[in-house]
Amino acid sequence: GQQVMQIPQYQHVQEGEDFTTYCNSSTTLSNIQWYKQRPGGHPVFLIQLVKSGEVKKQKRLTFQFGEAKKNSSLHITATQTTDVGTYFCAGPGDYKLSFGAGTTVTVRA
Amino acid sequence: NAGVTQTPKFQVLKTGQSMTLQCAQDMNHNSMYWYRQDPGMGLRLIYYSASEGTTDKGEVPNGYNVSRLNKREFSLRLESAAPSQTSVYFCASSVGSLAKNIQYFGAGTRLSVL
Numbered sequence: 001g002q003q004v005m006q007i008p009q010y011q012h013v014q015e016g017e018d019f020t021t022y023c024n025s026s027t028t029l030s031n032i033q034w035y036k037q038r039p040g041g042h043p044v045f046l047i048q049l050v051k052s053g054e055v056k057k058q059k060r061l062t063f064q065f066g067e068a069k070k071n072s073s074l075h076i077t078a079t080q081t082t083d084v085g086t087y088f089c090a091g092p093g094d095y096k097l098s099f100g101a102g103t104t105v106t107v108r109a
Numbered sequence: 110n111a112g113v114t115q116t117p118k119f120q121v122l123k124t125g126q127s128m129t130l131q132c133a134q135d136m137n138h139n140s141m142y143w144y145r146q147d148p149g150m151g152l153r154l155i156y157y158s159a160s161e162g163t164t165d166k167g168e169v170p171n172g173y174n175v176s177r178l179n180k181r182e183f184s185l186r187l188e189s190a191a192p193s194q195t196s197v198y199f200c201a202s203s204v205g206s207l208a209k210n211i212q213y214f215g216a217g218t219r220l221s222v223l
Contacts, residue, residue, distance in 0.1 A: 009149065031209050042199060042214040043152065050209075088151060092208030096142070096167075101151040 004032075004091045006100035013079045014108050021103040023072040023089035030092055032072045034063060037102070038085040046087075081107050111135050115200050115215035122190045122222045130185040130218050132200030138213075140206040141183035142167075143175060145196040146217075152199065158183055159206035190222045 005024045013019050023032065031050045035043040047056055049065035049072060056063045060083075062075040076083055086102040113134045122128055134141065139160045144152040154167030158177040172194060174186045183202075187194060198218045203210040 033211065042217050043201075043212075044214070045211045048209070048211065096154065096157060096206060097208050097212060099144075099152040101149060 003093065004029075004089055004098055004100040006089055006103055008103060009101060011103055011105045012108065013083075013105060015079055015081065017079055018075065018077045019079060019105070020073055020075045021087055021105075023074075023091075023100055025070045025091055028069045030069075032065060033090045033097070034072075034074055035088045035090065035099075036085050037088065041085075043088060076105075079105075079107055081109060083107060113200055113202055113213055113215035115198075115218050117218060118216065120218060120220050122187075122220065124191060124222060126190050126222075127186070127188050128190065129187075130198055130200075130220075131182070132184065132215060133182045134200075134202040134213070135181065136202060136213065137180070138202035138204055139180070140203045140210070141177065142201040142203075142212065143173070143183070143185045144199045144201065145169065145194075146199060147196050155185065155198075157206070190220075192222045194220065195222045196220060 007022050033048045034046040037043045047063050052069050053067045054065040060077045064073045086104045088099050088102045090097045090099045116131045142157040143155040153169050156175040158164045161180045164175050176184045200215040201212040203212045
């Protein structure tokens with residue numbers, strides 16, 4: 001069935017550095033959503049991408065939807081301690097929304 | 110504005126015990142969901158209710174039952190808890206059941222089965 005795969009599973013980042021997390025699907029997605037879960041918290045919606053090649057920015061976060069609508073990325077610039085948490089991508093799947101396993105981000109001060 | 114409220118927040122059960130996890134939303138959403146979250150596994154859908162009066166199995170329904178009591182409330186029941194059901198359980202709701210609809214999550218229930 002439809003699955004979205006996320007890499008890397010863990011990302012250890014020096015404060016101030018940039019990093020990117022990727023989400024890949026074997027089939028074309030009509031849309032993709034990104035959620036963030038802080039440690040001990042619950043997933044919170046960040047953004048939705050719908051159009052091929054779409055790029056959206058939220059302050060230091062840049063989200064991109066691939067031209068073929070099979071992959072997406074989240075790029076964070078100048079990482080801060082507030083960026084700590086797990087970032088999930090989610091796309092339409094066999095059971096409504098299919099979530100990737102997430103990228104867990106830790107930040108070294 | 111409470112959003113999605115889950116009770117209890119924490120629970121410890123012995124193998125074979127039963128319990129019901131409660132979920133209520135005040136956003137007038139039609140669709141509600143129950144997920145479990147295990148390390149490295151992401152969020153896996155247990156059951157969902159596309160609208161009041163309907164429920165459907167998700168990816169991992171075995172060992173669980175659900176009730177959509179009314180538009181606001183969607184409960185998850187473990188009839189005979191097993192250690193494999195130790196997990197964090199999240200309830201979520203959305204305007205509709207289409208995959209494009211944004212989901213809003215409750216704070217979660219952390220369940221340990223000994």
